[in-house]
Amino acid sequence: MRRTTASSTSAHAATIAASLALLALAAPAAAVGLIPRGATWRYLDNGTDQGAAWKEVVFVDSGWPTGRAQLGYGDGDEDTPVGFGGNASNKFITTYFRHTFNVADPGTLMGLALRLLRDDGAVVYLNGAEVHRSNMPAGPIDSLTTASSAIGGADEDAFLDVVLDPGDVVTGDNVLAVEIHQSGPTSSDISFDLELLTAPAVLVRGPYLQVGTPDSVVVRWRSDLATESRVSFGPAPGDLSTTVTEPGPTTEHEVEITGLAASTPYYYSVGTSSVTLAGGDLDHFFVTSPPPGTRQPIRIWAIGDSGQCAVSQAGCNDATAVADAYLDFAGGDITDVWLMLGDNAYNIGTDNQYTAAVFDTYPHILRNTLLWPSPGNHEFGASDSPTQSGPYYESFTMPTAGQAGGWPSGTEAYYSFDVGNIHFVALDSHDTDRTAPANPTTNICPGGQGGAMYQWLCADLAATNQDWVIAFWHHPPYTRGSHNSDNEPADSGGRMQNLRERFLPVLEQFGVDLTLTGHSHSYERSMLIDGHYGLSNTFGPEHIVDGGDGTPAPGGGDPYWKPTLGMAPHEGSVYSVVGSSSKISGGFLNHPVMAVSINELGSLVVDVDSDRLDAYWINDTGTVRDHYRITKGQAAVPSLSPRALATTAAALLLCGLLALRTRALRISRVALRSES
Amino acid sequence: MLFATRLVVLLLTLAGIALPASQARAHGSFHDRVGAVSARIEREPANADPYLARSVLYREHGDYALALADLEAAARLDPGRREVDLLRGRIHLVRGRPEEAVPPLERLLEQSPDDPAANLVLARALAATGRHLEASERYSRAIDYAPVALPEPYLERARELLAAGDEQRDEALRGLDAGMQRLGPVVALAMLAIEIEVQRGRVDAALARLDGLAARSPRQETWLARRGEMLERAGRREEARAAYARVLDELDTLPAHRRQSPAMRQLESQARQRLDRLARAPE
Numbered sequence: 001m002r003r004t005t006a007s008s009t010s011a012h013a014a015t016i017a018a019s020l021a022l023l024a025l026a027a028p029a030a031a032v033g034l035i036p037r038g039a040t041w042r043y044l045d046n047g048t049d050q051g052a053a054w055k056e057v058v059f060v061d062s063g064w065p066t067g068r069a070q071l072g073y074g075d076g077d078e079d080t081p082v083g084f085g086g087n088a089s090n091k092f093i094t095t096y097f098r099h100t101f102n103v104a105d106p107g108t109l110m111g112l113a114l115r116l117l118r119d120d121g122a123v124v125y126l127n128g129a130e131v132h133r134s135n136m137p138a139g140p141i142d143s144l145t146t147a148s149s150a151i152g153g154a155d156e157d158a159f160l161d162v163v164l165d166p167g168d169v170v171t172g173d174n175v176l177a178v179e180i181h182q183s184g185p186t187s188s189d190i191s192f193d194l195e196l197l198t199a200p201a202v203l204v205r206g207p208y209l210q211v212g213t214p215d216s217v218v219v220r221w222r223s224d225l226a227t228e229s230r231v232s233f234g235p236a237p238g239d240l241s242t243t244v245t246e247p248g249p250t251t252e253h254e255v256e257i258t259g260l261a262a263s264t265p266y267y268y269s270v271g272t273s274s275v276t277l278a279g280g281d282l283d284h285f286f287v288t289s290p291p292p293g294t295r296q297p298i299r300i301w302a303i304g305d306s307g308q309c310a311v312s313q314a315g316c317n318d319a320t321a322v323a324d325a326y327l328d329f330a331g332g333d334i335t336d337v338w339l340m341l342g343d344n345a346y347n348i349g350t351d352n353q354y355t356a357a358v359f360d361t362y363p364h365i366l367r368n369t370l371l372w373p374s375p376g377n378h379e380f381g382a383s384d385s386p387t388q389s390g391p392y393y394e395s396f397t398m399p400t401a402g403q404a405g406g407w408p409s410g411t412e413a414y415y416s417f418d419v420g421n422i423h424f425v426a427l428d429s430h431d432t433d434r435t436a437p438a439n440p441t442t443n444i445c446p447g448g449q450g451g452a453m454y455q456w457l458c459a460d461l462a463a464t465n466q467d468w469v470i471a472f473w474h475h476p477p478y479t480r481g482s483h484n485s486d487n488e489p490a491d492s493g494g495r496m497q498n499l500r501e502r503f504l505p506v507l508e509q510f511g512v513d514l515t516l517t518g519h520s521h522s523y524e525r526s527m528l529i530d531g532h533y534g535l536s537n538t539f540g541p542e543h544i545v546d547g548g549d550g551t552p553a554p555g556g557g558d559p560y561w562k563p564t565l566g567m568a569p570h571e572g573s574v575y576s577v578v579g580s581s582s583k584i585s586g587g588f589l590n591h592p593v594m595a596v597s598i599n600e601l602g603s604l605v606v607d608v609d610s611d612r613l614d615a616y617w618i619n620d621t622g623t624v625r626d627h628y629r630i631t632k633g634q635a636a637v638p639s640l641s642p643r644a645l646a647t648t649a650a651a652l653l654l655c656g657l658l659a660l661r662t663r664a665l666r667i668s669r670v671a672l673r674s675e676s
Numbered sequence: 677m678l679f680a681t682r683l684v685v686l687l688l689t690l691a692g693i694a695l696p697a698s699q700a701r702a703h704g705s706f707h708d709r710v711g712a713v714s715a716r717i718e719r720e721p722a723n724a725d726p727y728l729a730r731s732v733l734y735r736e737h738g739d740y741a742l743a744l745a746d747l748e749a750a751a752r753l754d755p756g757r758r759e760v761d762l763l764r765g766r767i768h769l770v771r772g773r774p775e776e777a778v779p780p781l782e783r784l785l786e787q788s789p790d791d792p793a794a795n796l797v798l799a800r801a802l803a804a805t806g807r808h809l810e811a812s813e814r815y816s817r818a819i820d821y822a823p824v825a826l827p828e829p830y831l832e833r834a835r836e837l838l839a840a841g842d843e844q845r846d847e848a849l850r851g852l853d854a855g856m857q858r859l860g861p862v863v864a865l866a867m868l869a870i871e872i873e874v875q876r877g878r879v880d881a882a883l884a885r886l887d888g889l890a891a892r893s894p895r896q897e898t899w900l901a902r903r904g905e906m907l908e909r910a911g912r913r914e915e916a917r918a919a920y921a922r923v924l925d926e927l928d929t930l931p932a933h934r935r936q937s938p939a940m941r942q943l944e945s946q947a948r949q950r951l952d953r954l955a956r957a958p959e
Contacts, residue, residue, distance in 0.1 A: 387796070387822050400859070402892075407863060410825070411828075445939075448864075448868060455863050456863055459889075459893075462893060490737070493736065
């Protein structure tokens, strides 16, 4: 399957301002008010039982008094006080309300929703038919039927969202009738207000795709008014015959589709039972993951510190250029895994900043690519891992129960998942306890020691048998870009050091192949290294598994080679800073572990195919500025390369002298980098 | 959204609004951001908001004295600002003076007893000062008021209960089980529960928990080693011997690259030593 609208990015920047303007409006303003909040209603507060006729359109209510909502008594916030019969210990149970509104052409109504303030219970009728019941018992209702419970506190002021069927609206006059019921004759107050809105189905975010597995996916979107949530999907844009509906009205729609076939494309649309908000075209699709362990091509796109669009138009332009360059590179091929490496929305990751920097910057990619985020420091101006609150956690759905593979983490702050023959690990390097056992570089995963994230990582990596492990988080263990991993704790509160000293030993023990981070606004990429957990001045040849640049021939170098196809400890890892996806900030860019350091805008593409990993760093003009390859397993042994010989047991004796010579060359390279 | 989160959003948003575009673009620079907020303080010296925003920046940068000074300034300008106490508590905790974190957090919680963030920070401050039972009670409130369950408060509460004394072990275990009931088999909670079961002499219960964890893992060697240790500690020597022997069997089934890894070599060595020890020790 190929992407069909890669060129749509150019139109994106122009939509940002419009989308922000839309979001700036209060939600009701985006819809048309058939009955506004604070409307004038006719009401009857004489304690009589009105039977059934009162709610019909033809009922003559001209004898009822009128008053502006809020109507009620007992709270002091009423615009129109209504009566309760004068006896405070034996108040009328039921008060009736009616409002007539006119619709010239019901066919133009895209949807219908009401917002109801009721204290205590209510039954709502549209043109004589009951359309909603709130806090009232089931069964017949009369004037003595009490509400199910007393309403108090903040609930007294809450407007409840209710989705209605626009098909119930008729041409001309329509009547909305409401009966408000007390919870008892001594209850102190009643309250009533209502707004009726049409065209509620304005899409303001998404749709976007989360937590993809071989048989399920989560589809999310945001509408300006609360509606039900419906996803229709099928094998073709014109065949979306299967639907999943979540009836509860919400503006934050999150629908999990299950029972899907692995490695299968599905097209989809989102909306309600009456309105399609998006999709049903060639651009809205997802492809389910292959079963774990499957060896087939997997494409990964990683961006870091990409959130500058929330700050400036220039940031938008840069982020968009990076995305466009990637899409051009991809040439229409789909992206199986999209990683965000933190600082996804500057400056502090508010909801509006997330809208601008993520959902309005990449809508064309979000709608057909599974996104797996990790948080950076800039997320935590508005979000909070210890309480898992704020826009980062509210915007994204991450697997907490191991449902996408891996060990259950019990939290969205850190998690894991499998795609094909790759195991992915996401850590929270900023706001989650990073405690490890004492002497963490040698006392690795002793069991029962360290914080919850550390222990989870140990269990998670011990429980996977995938060919490849890719870990990602925000704070780089090695960098000399706009941050300096030697300058801890002054720089970043010790987080880079924590990750390097406490978590890298675990990852390397279990054979992690590639680690992706951001934070420094540049691209830095290491040699194939192992066992380096100190400051940069402690890095030496003993930590170098392969000191080359990993470039596949022709044109230089040789790919990195790891003897084992699978997770084997200490065969070397590549550490990469991918932090310039919307901004560059320079720096010394001379960390000695790095084979390549570039101060340009860009993003990283990782293609994994069975026993081979190719990584391409693409700048914002589409130039591939770094390409390295890791091959794994005996079948991938390159012919007589120094690395292969040095790491193949059968060739150890034969290559003794050659290995010594290679090591001497690596030492020279390290020294040169340190001086540059 | 939660109280504490709202506060931070408000504070930093206010600071962000003040950033001119040229400086806002330099978001990555701590000094630029501090400079922008400081400029706002100069323009609005009677406004507490930029002081609070700058305090957060200083705290993140590790400049705790400066962060506290800005909080004091904000408190003088606006004595009613409740968030000052939460920020004070966080700073004192992160600077390693937990005892100084307690009073402002307690003040805040008198006004907002259901704030999960303030309860959690206070719990951690109490834990750091050795007030274990009080800490566990605060953890419980943080858990109760939190919108979602998370592993860390459950784990930390159990550790505080254990630190409070042996008589709290069952309570700690109940808390861990409550956490796993909500969160699933979170390994940190499960491992501590196993340890408590062993401490209580309920080895079979511990083994059952261990088996539950092991069943999720495709490789059994490390779980079997733990099983052997638990059985050995309980004096169940034959079963311990069998477990260690199975460790060696499992290791034999591993491909060479895994069997030769440092961790597996260490596991093999330990299993052989323990088998040897069990063989030599008198029954």
